Amino acid sequence: MPDNKDYGALTEGVYYILLSLLTPMHGYGIMQNVKLLSNERVELGAGTLYGALSTLVERGWIELLQGEQDSRKKEYRITEDGRTAVRTEMARLDELLANGRKLIGGDPE
Amino acid sequence: MSLVKRRFFSDFEKEEEWLNEMAANGLALSEYSWARYTFEESGKGEYIYRIEMLKEDPKAPEAAEYLQFMKETGAELVPTGKWLWGTLNYSNLRWVIFRRKASEGAFTIYSDIDSKIKHYKRIHSLWMSLAVMELIIGFFNIALMFVNNPTALNRINFVMGLLLIVLSLFFISMGRSIRKKISRLQSDQLIRE
Numbered sequence: 001m002p003d004n005k006d007y008g009a010l011t012e013g014v015y016y017i018l019l020s021l022l023t024p025m026h027g028y029g030i031m032q033n034v035k036l037l038s039n040e041r042v043e044l045g046a047g048t049l050y051g052a053l054s055t056l057v058e059r060g061w062i063e064l065l066q067g068e069q070d071s072r073k074k075e076y077r078i079t080e081d082g083r084t085a086v087r088t089e090m091a092r093l094d095e096l097l098a099n100g101r102k103l104i105g106g107d108p109e
Numbered sequence: 110m111s112l113v114k115r116r117f118f119s120d121f122e123k124e125e126e127w128l129n130e131m132a133a134n135g136l137a138l139s140e141y142s143w144a145r146y147t148f149e150e151s152g153k154g155e156y157i158y159r160i161e162m163l164k165e166d167p168k169a170p171e172a173a174e175y176l177q178f179m180k181e182t183g184a185e186l187v188p189t190g191k192w193l194w195g196t197l198n199y200s201n202l203r204w205v206i207f208r209r210k211a212s213e214g215a216f217t218i219y220s221d222i223d224s225k226i227k228h229y230k231r232i233h234s235l236w237m238s239l240a241v242m243e244l245i246i247g248f249f250n251i252a253l254m255f256v257n258n259p260t261a262l263n264r265i266n267f268v269m270g271l272l273l274i275v276l277s278l279f280f281i282s283m284g285r286s287i288r289k290k291i292s293r294l295q296s297d298q299l300i301r302e
Contacts (some may be wrong), residue, residue: 011302014222028182035214045220046182047161047228050175073181 010089013044014052016085017062021078022067027053030076061085117251119283121160121204121232128158130207137191141206156208157216158187175196176205179260184209198257202235222298224235225289233287240280247273 011016016034025033030053031044038094044052056062061082065075078086114203118124128138137151143286165172173200176186177207187206219225252262 027178031182043215045217046184047218048220048224050178051145051224056187
């Protein structure tokens with residue numbers, strides 16, 4: 001779940017949810033996609049995902065697609081603010097990685 | 110063929126563990142009502158069970174939306190049997206049991222520390238409010254002993270009062286064990302997500 005501060009670190013779940021929503025998706029699709037993106041490492045719990053989605057909608061980082069009325073499945077899509085949040089996070093991760101590489105070296109043995 | 114087992118759990122995670130052990134042995138929970146579990150034969154390890162205390166009453170629209178979301182992710186709600194001629198059922202306390210086919214992969218409801226803590230906090234406040242309620246009603250019952258000319262009925266109230274206070278202490282101890290789980294997670298949260 002995102003921090004209350006505007007520039008706090010994103011959780012890896014939120015980070016991958018935002019990346020997933022570059023393509024519109026519904027909840028189950030997001031879970032599958034996050035699993036795929038992370039080579040099965042990150043398995044989002046349904047309750048965690050549900051909470052994250054409603055927080056992200058509230059924050060305006062993702063939006064609900066007004067799609068097919070017949071289907072009850074809700075589809076979501078990333079917004080401009082969401083893209084900015086991902087880029088901010090990438091810059092932060094770049095800094096972390098760069099410092100790590102510089103000070104402790106490359107990949108673990 | 111179905112099998113009925115009666116069990117009482119004060120720790121939902123132990124209950125969850127037991128249901129998953131049963132499922133691993135080919136007995137899948139198909140219905141629950143107060144302390145009464147009905148199992149159906151199934152493939153060994155066909156289902157994974159998870160227990161949750163919902164944020165809202167299962168009949169509230171917000172809960173319906175959540176339950177629909179769970180359904181979309183492949184989880185089904187284990188039906189709760191009626192109790193006391195249908196006036197009460199398990200989910201009156203916002204507890205629900207989900208199951209999902211193990212073939213769909215690992216099944217967790219809360220995968221990050223933050224949402225696990227929030228879930229525990231909901232349970233904690235349920236136990237503590239039940240404890241306070243029983244304690245107040247218990248004391249009222251006992252206080253009836255001390256009104257003018259006690260009757261036989263007052264003696265029943267006294268016994269009732271004692272029982273309610275014991276029940277209250279039981280909820281307090283359940284609250285304490287949840288608080289331990291919360292503080293363990295909170296110390297984890299200081300160093301990782």
